[in-house]
Amino acid sequence: MSARELFTLTNRHFKTSVGITAAFFFVTAIAGFIVLPFAQPWVQFADVWDAICSAAGVPQRAASVTAPEQTKRLSGVVLTSNTLSRPSQEAIGRGATLAQRCAICHGPTGVSRADSPNLAGQYAAVIYKELHDFRTGARTNAVMSPFAVNLTDQEIADLSNYYAYLPRLPAYHPSPQLPKPNIVIFGAPMRGIAPCGACHGSLDNKTGSPWLEGQSEAYMKAQLQAFASGERRNDISQQMRNIARAMTPKETEQAAAYYASQPPDVVKAVD
Structure with missing residues (x-):
């Protein structure tokens, strides 16, 4: 053919x-x-x-x-290393008065008896950002959202300065101290996960990142899961969402359990 x-x-x-x-x-x-x-x-x-x-x-x-995340509000707070860096004693005093309304969940000394976060000694910029996000709807919570919606900018700053002024105290329900899991000290470079201490370290802290030692295990686990699912989306540049999505359920549990078992540094975050 x-x-x-x-x-x-x-x-x-x-x-x-x-x-x-x-x-x-x-x-x-x-x-x-x-x-x-x-x-x-x-x-x-x-x-x-x-x-x-x-x-x-x-x-x-x-x-x-x-897309769900693009139709929802994102955090619009701008933070720098100088955010709320030099509060006055009057501002701290005003914050102490306002904080009486927060005691039922966060404790009279800023240390929660439940699974709410401990605020005593927390960085002022962290509280400042979260309260602003609750007020704008970038972060939502059945208790915090109604409380924050009526706060003024000055009241948010005063509350932030007051809690940052308090010394960090041990949690009410401490767990036995656990060794550091690999996800905390090494991260997982092949999955784009940096060590937790790169942002949340006590010596090197990224502005806007909270200290985690002694926080509630249940609270931290819930927040990691919320970041992973996109339910919580007020992290800057989606950093926590990207990390939480890449973490395995076991790594999430290990990180939350480790930080809950660590005593916080008993220091004042504000001079």
Whole structure:
């Protein structure tokens, strides 16, 4: 059989192979240019042609993005190393008065008897940021959100300065001290997880990152899970969300248990 006869429609083998190839191309084109674009729940297209053009890299009009995290409020707080760095005694005194409303959950001395976070000695910038986020809705909680919504900027600053002024005290329900797990001291570089101490260390702390020693194990575990699921989203640049998503459930439990077992440094965070 000559080459001319081989590549003709009279050759049933050639005709079958062309038909299979055309059908495969048609099916993959439909899947790639129509089915998959419309399968993305966070993007809405005006019509089929818009989806085809978008899949081809030539969007005809702005697609409507409705991703859950993009439609929810994010933290707008700007922190620097000088945020609330030099409070006055009057500010601390005003904060002490305001803090009486916080004692039922966070304890009269800033140390919780329940699973609320301990605030005594916490960095002022941390409390300042979280209260602002509760007030704006960037972070939500059934108890904290209604409380924070009526706070003024001055009251948030005063509360932050007061709790930062208090000495860090041992927790009411300390766990036996545990050795440091690998996720805490080494992180997991292959998964993009830095050691916890890179941000939460007592010697080198990143502005806006809380100290964790002696905090409630249940609270810390719940927050890591909230970051991983996207329920909590007020971390700066999604750093905690990215880390928590990459952590295994066992690593989450180990990190929370380790920090809960550590006594805090009994120091004053504010001079």
